[in-house]
Amino acid sequence: MTAPVPPPPGGERRLHVLTPLRRAWVPIAATAGLVAQQGERAQEWALALPVWLRLAVLAGLVLVFGTYGFLSWWFTHYAVTDSELRIRTGLVFRRTAHIRLDRVQAIDVTRPLLARVAGVAALRIDVIGTEDKDELAFLAEPDAVALRAELLARAAGFAPAEATALGEAPDRELLRVTVRDLAVSLLLALDTWAALAAGLVGPVLVWALSSSPWAALVALLPLLGAVWKGSAARFLTGYDWRVAESPDGLRLDHGLLDRAHETVPPGRVQTVRIVEPLLWRRRGWVRVELNVAGSKNGILVPVATREAAHALVARVLPGADVAALSFAPSPRRGARWAVPVWWKGYGLAVSRELFAARRGLLCRRTEIVPHAKVQSVRRTRGPWQRVCGVADVHVDTGAGNTVTARLRAAEEATALLYGQAARSRTSRAAARPDRWMA
Amino acid sequence: METGTTGETDRPAWAGLPGGLLSLRRLLLVVWTAVLTAATALPLGLLAGAEWAALGAIWLPALVWGWVLLGRNWRSWRYAERADDLLISRGVLWHRETVVPYGRMQLVEVTSGPFERRFGLASVQLHTAAAATDAKIPGLAPDEAERLRDRLTELGEARSAGL
Numbered sequence: 001m002t003a004p005v006p007p008p009p010g011g012e013r014r015l016h017v018l019t020p021l022r023r024a025w026v027p028i029a030a031t032a033g034l035v036a037q038q039g040e041r042a043q044e045w046a047l048a049l050p051v052w053l054r055l056a057v058l059a060g061l062v063l064v065f066g067t068y069g070f071l072s073w074w075f076t077h078y079a080v081t082d083s084e085l086r087i088r089t090g091l092v093f094r095r096t097a098h099i100r101l102d103r104v105q106a107i108d109v110t111r112p113l114l115a116r117v118a119g120v121a122a123l124r125i126d127v128i129g130t131e132d133k134d135e136l137a138f139l140a141e142p143d144a145v146a147l148r149a150e151l152l153a154r155a156a157g158f159a160p161a162e163a164t165a166l167g168e169a170p171d172r173e174l175l176r177v178t179v180r181d182l183a184v185s186l187l188l189a190l191d192t193w194a195a196l197a198a199g200l201v202g203p204v205l206v207w208a209l210s211s212s213p214w215a216a217l218v219a220l221l222p223l224l225g226a227v228w229k230g231s232a233a234r235f236l237t238g239y240d241w242r243v244a245e246s247p248d249g250l251r252l253d254h255g256l257l258d259r260a261h262e263t264v265p266p267g268r269v270q271t272v273r274i275v276e277p278l279l280w281r282r283r284g285w286v287r288v289e290l291n292v293a294g295s296k297n298g299i300l301v302p303v304a305t306r307e308a309a310h311a312l313v314a315r316v317l318p319g320a321d322v323a324a325l326s327f328a329p330s331p332r333r334g335a336r337w338a339v340p341v342w343w344k345g346y347g348l349a350v351s352r353e354l355f356a357a358r359r360g361l362l363c364r365r366t367e368i369v370p371h372a373k374v375q376s377v378r379r380t381r382g383p384w385q386r387v388c389g390v391a392d393v394h395v396d397t398g399a400g401n402t403v404t405a406r407l408r409a410a411e412e413a414t415a416l417l418y419g420q421a422a423r424s425r426t427s428r429a430a431a432r433p434d435r436w437m438a
Numbered sequence: 439m440e441t442g443t444t445g446e447t448d449r450p451a452w453a454g455l456p457g458g459l460l461s462l463r464r465l466l467l468v469v470w471t472a473v474l475t476a477a478t479a480l481p482l483g484l485l486a487g488a489e490w491a492a493l494g495a496i497w498l499p500a501l502v503w504g505w506v507l508l509g510r511n512w513r514s515w516r517y518a519e520r521a522d523d524l525l526i527s528r529g530v531l532w533h534r535e536t537v538v539p540y541g542r543m544q545l546v547e548v549t550s551g552p553f554e555r556r557f558g559l560a561s562v563q564l565h566t567a568a569a570a571t572d573a574k575i576p577g578l579a580p581d582e583a584e585r586l587r588d589r590l591t592e593l594g595e596a597r598s599a600g601l
Contacts, residue, residue, distance in 0.1 A: 293567065374542075375538075375542045375566040375567050375568035375571060376536060376537060376538045376539070376542065376566050376568060376570075376571040376573065377536070377537045378534060378535065378536045378537070378570075378571075378572070379534070379535045380532065380533070380534045380535075381532070381533045381534075382531070382532050383531040383532070386531075386533070394570070396566070396568035396570040396571050397568055398566075398567035398568055400568065400569050400570075401570075402568070402570045417535060417537060418537070420537075421522075421523050421537040421539060424539060425522050425523070425539050425541070
């Protein structure tokens with residue numbers, strides 16, 4: 001692998017030469033599926049043909065798909081200008097995506113297993129309202145890393161010449177999840193066992209009821225998918241999870257087979273969720289999840305001690321002090337009748353920077369939103385809640401999720417509604433600019 | 439135009455909705471009740487005898503009840519423009535109150551359906567980056583709707599903030 005040559009600024013570039021192989025996959029898979037479906041007929045039909053014709057058909061198919069892959073590669077260009085990333089695709093239907101760099105939420109380098117073997121990587125750019133198409137797949141690995149660094153540097157407001165020369169900003173490791181901790185945490189999570197139990201009990205139940213092993217098999221397949229997602233897939237994505245700090249945000253590297261390299265720029269996080277499953281609490285472990293507008297990254301760290309998690313949250317939400325939050329429970333008088341037993345899990349804390357709501361008795365979830373990220377505030381009250389003298393307060397954020405403080409006393413909820421609106425306004429005025437390093 | 443204040447703003451000056459929306463909804467209620475009554479009474483009268491057609495009257499209590507409910511619901515709708523945010527309050531049994539800061543508005547929409555136009559009504563809807571924001575004021579007079587739209591747009595630009 002040679003060092004990437006810095007291309008002329010503003011010039012158009014192409015994707016990696018191996019990309020056609022990936023593009024050609026789709027029609028090849030479709031044809032294979034068709035042949036498999038038609039099975040015997042296709043075989044009969046093929047056997048009826050003379051050998052040379054069979055070879056010709058095969059060659060024709062390879063040629064057609066190869067041409068398709070080649071053309072789609074040939075007509076895909078990307079260019080980086082001062083303010084935007086331009087991706088031009090399409091032979092018949094042309095499509096040009098202009099991605100404004102100051103609106104970029106995050107840039108991830110992903111390396112699926114096959115791509116790792118081939119030494120290429122995909123670059124995914126998260127912008128609000130973006131489609132899946134807005135990714136550059138594939139680039140040579142060093143190119144992908146260099147381009148990512150360049151885009152981030154430009155988005156942060158560095159001059160173009162500086163941006164290419166700067167390279168990837170250095171990082172400092174904050175946290176690394178050991179394989180043992182990850183495995184133990186998954187074993188202690190009830191949902192892993194629930195998935196496993198469902199995978200075992202479901203088919204047996206279907207078998208017993210329908211007395212047909214085929215029905216059980218059919219039921220087993222989707223369940224196996226769920227079991228896989230709930231256990232092994234979580235292990236594979238969480239393997240060797242590393243959180244590092246760099247000037248352009250927090251870096252997340254993780255994955256056993258598919259390596260992902262994600263960046264969470266500061267100031268783009270809308271909500272943080274701290275999840276504490278029942279069996280983790282004795283060990284003081286938590287999982288931290290994130291909501292970034294326009295991004296699919298969901299997890300900040302799969303398992304960490306509470307102190308480490310709080311330190312990480314303070315980096316993601318600058319100025320946030322989660323440990324100092326003191327949660328006030330719902331008023332016993334009304335809440336007891338509105339939601340029996342489970343009302344004990346509800347809690348609310350409002351600090352100078354944060355609005356935090358807690359819920360859940362067995363698996364405790366704490367959702368935290370900075371005042372500056374609040375889009376609108378709502379207070380709702382149903383007839384039964386009215387009788388009990390309680391109300392819910394919802395805080396809506398831009399990442400499409402809502403943090404709800406449930407069952408607050410009626411007067412408190414009203415004060416909270418107006419107070420939250422005022423707090424969001426004042427902290428918005430003090431919020432950082434969009435170019436985060438400038 | 440007032441400038442942004444940082445502390446608690448003044449007490450909201452609530453405004454209700456004009457009567458047009460109530461008339462429209464009540465008219466629709468009467469029409470639907472009439473249709474339902476006819477659909478119940480006619481087949482019964484033709485098939486089972488004229489006295490059975492009186493069963494169509496079961497819809498009358500529904501009409502009275504709906505009439506009262508619509509009135510209560512209409513009275514519960516109110517909105518207030520404060521210096522920095524818009525307040526919308528509505529609902530009798532399920533009461534909801536929404537606060538949308540002007541700086542968070544992405545889009546203001548004025549819509550008017552065929553029935554609404556006939557009654558001289560228009561709705562104003564505010565969109566923020568959060569899909570859950572449900573800030574819609576129905577049944578405004580078109581002049582008021584346009585005034586509100588212009589004012590909200592102006593204030594939204596003046597107090598604009600990113601995500």
